[in-house]
Amino acid sequence: ETGVTQTPRHLVMGMTNKKSLKCEQHLGHNAMYWYKQSAKKPLELMFVYNFKEQTENNSVPSRFSPECPNSSHLFLHLHTLQPEDSALYLCASSQGLQGAEETQYFGPGTRLLVL
Amino acid sequence: AQSVAQPEDQVNVAEGNPLTVKCTYSVSGNPYLFWYVQYPNRGLQFLLKYITGDNLVKGSYGFEAEFNKSQTSFHLKKPSALVSDSALYFCAVRGAYNTDKLIFGTGTRLQVFP
Numbered sequence: 001e002t003g004v005t006q007t008p009r010h011l012v013m014g015m016t017n018k019k020s021l022k023c024e025q026h027l028g029h030n031a032m033y034w035y036k037q038s039a040k041k042p043l044e045l046m047f048v049y050n051f052k053e054q055t056e057n058n059s060v061p062s063r064f065s066p067e068c069p070n071s072s073h074l075f076l077h078l079h080t081l082q083p084e085d086s087a088l089y090l091c092a093s094s095q096g097l098q099g100a101e102e103t104q105y106f107g108p109g110t111r112l113l114v115l
Numbered sequence: 116a117q118s119v120a121q122p123e124d125q126v127n128v129a130e131g132n133p134l135t136v137k138c139t140y141s142v143s144g145n146p147y148l149f150w151y152v153q154y155p156n157r158g159l160q161f162l163l164k165y166i167t168g169d170n171l172v173k174g175s176y177g178f179e180a181e182f183n184k185s186q187t188s189f190h191l192k193k194p195s196a197l198v199s200d201s202a203l204y205f206c207a208v209r210g211a212y213n214t215d216k217l218i219f220g221t222g223t224r225l226q227v228f229p
Contacts, residue, residue, distance in 0.1 A: 004158070043159075043205070043219040090158050101147050101166045104217065106158035 003027045004107035006091050012113045013081065021076040021110045023091030030096045032074040033104065034066060037088040049074060050097045081114045088112070117142045119208045121220035128196045129228050136191040136223045138206030142215070148189040149207040149217070150180055159205060165189060176200070196227045 004025045013019050025032060034046040048056035049068040063085075065077040074091055088111050092104040118141045128134045140146055147166055151159040163174025170182045180191045191204060206220045 006158075009156075040221065042221050045216060092159075101164065103149070103161055103164060105161060106151075108156070108158045111156075 003105050004091060004093055006089075006107035006110050008110060009108065010111045010113075012115065013078065014115055015081060015083075017078075017081075019078045021078070021089055021091075021112075023074040023076075023107055025072055025074075025091075025093040025105075025107075027093055027105060029093040029105075030071050031094045031102075032068060032071070033092040033094075034074065034076055035090040035092065035106075037090055037109070043090070047076075048097070055097065078112075081112075083114050086112055086114045117208060117210055117215060117218045119206055119218050119220045121204075121206055121223045123223050124221075125224045125226060127226045127228065130198050131195050134193050134196040134200070134225065134227070136204050136206075136225060138189045138191065138220060139187055140189060140206075140208040141187060142208055142210040144211045146187075146189075147209045147211065148180070148182060149209075150174065150178070150189075150191050151205045151207065151219075153203040153205065153222070155202075162191070162204075196225075198227045198229050201225055201227045 007022045031050045033048050036044045045058050046060045047066045052068045063080050067075040088109045090109045091107040094102040094104045120139045149164045150162040153159050163172050165172045165182045173179045178193050203222045203224050205222045207217050209215050209217045
């Protein structure tokens with residue numbers, strides 16, 4: 001439960017605000033992920049980092065800007081969001097990207113509401 | 116293309132009864148299959164996975180899942196449900212190719228009644 005932490009747990013922001021989500025993993029993993037979870041929809045993969053390098057951007061709008069300063073920390077910078085961006089944002093980590101059998105471990109998420 | 120389906124939005128079961136949460140998949144080549152559980156206001160928690168070998172996989176909290184290649188299914192099961200098992204369950208699949216991604220189903224809400 002404490003392997004991957006996320007802050008804040010809840011966030012309310014206006015469309016003109018700038019905010020950041022933080023994720024930290026304590027598992028010694030090398031890969032980190034951002035997902036968006038909306039009601040009644042499958043999890044949407046947003047970004048993937050491996051050894052601090054971005055390996056995937058799943059056509060995410062530029063108002064979402066990820067940052068990975070090291071293998072343990074991942075940020076998601078938010079700017080001029082839209083109400084439809086309201087969702088649960090989940091961070092995950094895995095040992096690496098080497099094998100299809102890699103298990104991803106998730107944080108508790110940040111519940112974001114854009115007004 | 117990869118896909119995964121959870122045909123039931125919700126499954127209701129009485130405490131003490133067996134439960135099954137269904138999952139079917141489509142991938143090219145051998146599948147890697149996962150089950151996750153999400154409790155209210157929590158992230159996804161890994162339950163179990165199938166990579167290869169025995170078709171019956173045992174996981175956390177007494178859950179198990181059976182891989183059926185001919186039916187392309189990976190149903191989650193538990194012999195005796197607990198009220199505390201009530202949660203949202205996600206099936207996920209990934210193909211064996213390096214370019215394959217982990218694809219999640221839409222989730223099934225399990226409600227266990229006392």
